[in-house]
Amino acid sequence: MSSTPQTSNQSQPPPPSSSSPNNKPQPPHHCSLEISTAANNNTKESLPPPQSSSNANLDQATPPFTSIPSTKATLNQQLVHLFRLTTLRSCRKLKRILSLAILFGFLAFALFLFAWPILRPRVILFSFKFRNRLHNGGYLGCSLRKQPMLFIEDTNRVLAVWESNCVLNNVKLRWYLQNHNDNDNNQKDVQIKNVGGMSDVLIPAILDSTHNVYKAIIGPVPNTLSQSINYPIRILAISDNQFGLSVFNQLLDGVVKRHPPPNFIIHAGDAVQDYDRLQQWQTDFYDPMTHHRLAQNAPLIYAHGNHDYDPSLEYPYTSSRLWYAYTIANTRWIVLDSNMDDPLQDTWLLSELQSQESRDAMFRVVIVHIPPFIEFWDPYAWHNKGEKHWGEFVRLRFVPLFQEFGVDLVISGHQHNYQRGSSNGITYTIIGGAGGELDYQRVEDWHIYDSVQKTYHYVTIEIWDKTLKWVAHNIDGLVIDKFDLHK
Known part of the structure; x- marks a missing residue:
């Protein structure tokens, strides 16, 4: 039996077997170092063998991260690629x-x-x-709480009312016509004091430390009977916005967007729910009117209601006149106070209706807060709290004089909906829909009203030479009623 000769070097490792699972053939790397061990344990470094084109193709298909970088440039390239x-x-x-x-x-x-x-x-x-x-x-700081608001005093004078949260010193009041120039004779600068003829500035009413009310009577203002007056005269009529700020603000917003600016504004009373709550006058009346720049440019014709009635009769935020009359565009406007059971008012009304100004006017219009013919109200308050007698007072005291002296139109609020009708040649209207909770329940039927609208509303009036045009709109601007008075 023969044997295979063995080498004397036992440290020589056996050549890798191609069949061994742990010795898979490795792909060639053109940038790798190949280390071989000689039989004499001397280590030498050999250059890589030349590569064929097939090896080059294989090298290109090899992912860059499987190779061991050999140079700094190659590492930078890979970092750039990664970046x-x-x-x-x-x-x-x-x-x-x-x-x-x-x-x-x-x-x-x-x-x-x-x-x-x-x-x-x-x-x-x-x-x-x-x-x-x-x-x-x-x-x-020291600033205006309420911007000046204008109120009609009489045919030739306008009342300006404003308020500050401090006592104002050395303040001037300037007033002028809307279309003015620097040389306009109607432009006036006056100190806050009693200056007599052109402007009568009253002593401020100090309600508390942050409510100081000032009133100034400005006059004379241009006479509206002048032949140069531009027709039509536009008037906005509203009433009873009390405790309905959201509706009132929406209503005024629609007015300024849909209609030309009014020359005057009728307010038939109840601007607030509680006359002695100063914040209501601020947020529920002055702020919305000022925000829409209405009462700063158009004087208010104001009739006191039962909710804004001031027992002291001072009325710091409106005109303090209880009953008065004036002429605008050949129309006589007569304002009454339905809160006052005073014989002096009856005497004054009789004298006014007999006056030359009233007889010569094309139209005679009465503004009184409580209507003489109420049909819708809270039934309990109507029958059990005596509130049915409010309309009775106006109906028995004033209506006979209206009929005797030919009043053409009566404008009222109080009832929170819209009605229009006629009796004995007089047109009666109720316009109490500017914000207060609407009245739906009928308590009377006078059989005089042709139009009943249980909705929030406002009225626009146009006065031409011999015609008074009346149009009632709901809060969305849609026409709900209209009529004309002719002479």
């Missing part, structure tokens, strides 16, 4: 984020535009109450 790859992914992610942000921003803007008509009234009402709190807390 570019990371940057590309970051840019794509950033683009997606920006695209989503733009999309959500557009949707939010579209939603805002859609919701703004709903949000806007709430924002305005919030601003009224927030500003009032700032005044109460003294955070706004």
Whole structure:
């Protein structure tokens, strides 16, 4: 038996077997170092063998991270490649984020535009109450709480009423015609004191530390009987906005958007629910009227209601005149106080209806808060609390004089809906729909009304040479009733 000779070097490792599962053939690497061990344990370094084209192709298909970098340049290339790859992914992610942000921003803007008509009234009402709190807390310094509001005193004079949260010193009142120039003789600057003829500024009424009311009678104003008057004379008529700020603000917003600016404003009473709550005068009446720039440009013709009746008769926030008359555009306007059971008022009304101004007027119009013919009210208050007698007072004391001296139109509030009818040649209207809770329950039927509308509303009046045009609108501006008076 023969044997295979053995080498004397026992440290020589056996050649790798191709069949061994742990010795898989490795792909060649053109930048690798090959280490071989000689039989004499001397280590030598050999250069890589020349590579064929097939090896080159295989090398190109090998992922860059499977190789062992041999040079600094190659490592930098791989780092640059990694940086570019990371940057590309970051840019794509950033683009997606920006695209989503733009999309959500557009949707939010579209939603805002859609919701703004709903949000806007709430924002305005919030601003009224927030500003009032700032005044109460003294955070706004010495400033005006209420911008000047104008009230008719008589044919030739207008009352300006404003309020500050402090005592004003060395303040001037300037008034002038709307279409004025620097040389206009009607432009006046006066000090806050009694100056006599052109402007009578009254002593301020200090209601408390943050409510100081000033009143100034301005006159004479241009006579509305002048031949140069421009027809038509436009008048806005409202009443009973009490405790209905949201409706009142919406109603005024529609007025200024749909109609030309009025020359005058009729308010038939109950501007607030509680006359002695100063914040109601601020947020429920002055703020909305000022926000829409109505009573700053058009004088108010105001008749006191039962809710804004002041037992002291001082009326710091309106004209303190209880009954009065004036002429506008050949129409005699007669304002009565239905709160006052006073024989002096009866005597004055008789004298007024007999006056030359009243007889010469084209139309005679009476404004009185409580209607003589009420049909809708709270049944319990009507029958058990004596409130049915309010209309009775007006009906028995004033209506006979209306009929005797040919009054053409009677405008009232108090009842919170709209009615229009006629009796003995006199047109009676009820316009108490500017914000107060509507009256739906019938308590009487006088059989005189041709139009009954249980909705919030306002009225526009146009006076032409010999015609008075009356149009009632609901809160959306739709016409709910109209009629003309001709002479």
